Amino acid sequence: MFETLTKGFRTAKQKFQGLAELDEATVDDALKEVRTALLEADVGFDVVQDFCKRVREKAVGVIVKVRASSKEKVRRVSPEDHFVKLCHDELVELMGPVDSSLKYAKKGGLRAQHVLDRLDELGGRDAILTTDVGQHQMWAAQFCRTTKNRHWLSSGGAGTMGYGFPAAIGAQFANPKKAVWAIVGDGGFQMTMAELATAAIHKLPVKVLIINNSYLGMVRQWQELFFDNRLSGVDLEGNPDFVKLAGAYGIKAWRVKRPAEVDRVLKAAMDWNEGPCVVEAEVIKEDNVFPMIPAGAALRDMIIDRPKHKMEKPTGST
Ligand SMILES: Cc1ncc(C[n+]2csc(CCOP(=O)(O)OP(=O)(O)O)c2C)c(N)n1
Numbered sequence: 001m002f003e004t005l006t007k008g009f010r011t012a013k014q015k016f017q018g019l020a021e022l023d024e025a026t027v028d029d030a031l032k033e034v035r036t037a038l039l040e041a042d043v044g045f046d047v048v049q050d051f052c053k054r055v056r057e058k059a060v061g062v063i064v065k066v067r068a069s070s071k072e073k074v075r076r077v078s079p080e081d082h083f084v085k086l087c088h089d090e091l092v093e094l095m096g097p098v099d100s101s102l103k104y105a106k107k108g109g110l111r112a113q114h115v116l117d118r119l120d121e122l123g124g125r126d127a128i129l130t131t132d133v134g135q136h137q138m139w140a141a142q143f144c145r146t147t148k149n150r151h152w153l154s155s156g157g158a159g160t161m162g163y164g165f166p167a168a169i170g171a172q173f174a175n176p177k178k179a180v181w182a183i184v185g186d187g188g189f190q191m192t193m194a195e196l197a198t199a200a201i202h203k204l205p206v207k208v209l210i211i212n213n214s215y216l217g218m219v220r221q222w223q224e225l226f227f228d229n230r231l232s233g234v235d236l237e238g239n240p241d242f243v244k245l246a247g248a249y250g251i252k253a254w255r256v257k258r259p260a261e262v263d264r265v266l267k268a269a270m271d272w273n274e275g276p277c278v279v280e281a282e283v284i285k286e287d288n289v290f291p292m293i294p295a296g297a298a299l300r301d302m303i304i305d306r307p308k309h310k311m312e313k314p315t316g317s318t
Pocket residue numbers: 132133134135136137158159160161162184185186187188189211213215216217218219318
């Protein structure tokens with residue numbers, strides 16, 4: 001296992017040496033070798049590439065990035081310490097200093113990533129978090145870094161939209177003193193939003209964060225990437241006004257539209273102790289989640305950034 005991994009790194013490194021002259025296809029090829037090596041070696045840490053940008057910048061040899069947390073993880077996975085150190089050194093040599101791989105544009109409107117990043121920072125990391133299914137779920141998984149047991153309730157696999165809010169109500173009943181946040185999509189929330197009544201009647205302090213992108217976002221992303229952006233049945237232009245909806249149940253609600261308002265609104269929701277509350281984040285409509293793996297594809301086929309070429313149609317569904 002160790003040999004496979006280091007061989008993968010070494011091969012890639014040799015290939016990367018003359019990076020300035022390499023085209024993207026060759027770099028892609030070399031990266032596939034690293035990914036394969038990692039998979040075959042069955043190593044439990046994340047490696048994310050940021051190669052397109054680097055290639056454009058012609059930065060030689062800085063290719064593979066590890067999540068910021070991985071450095072710690074790498075250290076922690078003893079007892080195979082010598083191997084871990086070897087991997088770490090190899091990676092550092094390839095990468096330069098480790099930095100966070102999950103980035104998002106800070107300009108051009110409110111992004112779900114920003115809202116979830118701030119939720120994590122302002123107290124979400126200690127809260128019980130639940131999610132629906134879709135883009136917001138992926139972003140929540142990326143940016144909300146809870147490490148506590150039983151603090152992450154999410155409907156994975158054949159995930160079910162509408163799961164997040166009722167799951168949060170259950171979690172809140174079971175843990176009356178804990179902060180519980182339901183992170184839901186504007187599509188998924190509409191499947192179980194009648195439970196606002198349950199939350200109101202029982203004065204549950206559950207907090208709902210609606211990531212409103214006015215789309216069945218995950219399906220829209222697939223239609224964009226794999227079906228020539230021929231959108232069908234994904235526009236949620238008939239959405240209700242979620243703040244008014246909450247108001248109709250007698251529930252406190254805020255709407256946030258600008259990045260500068262996020263902290264203030266999230267803090268206000270965190271401080272709200274008179275029963276449930278709702279935060280509607282009106283985010284940009286057409287953002288995509290990366291990295292992603294097309295259905296039916298393998299981990300090594302992971303898409304890191306917006307593909308420049310036409311993608312093959314996936315063999316499975318969302
Ligand atoms: C009950 C149910 N119906 C359909 C799907 C397929 N599906 C997965 S994600 C998704 C879109 C979710 O939209 P939204 O809740 O707005 O979340 P977003 O992706 O926009 O964050 C759909 C339709 C599903 N997972 N569950």
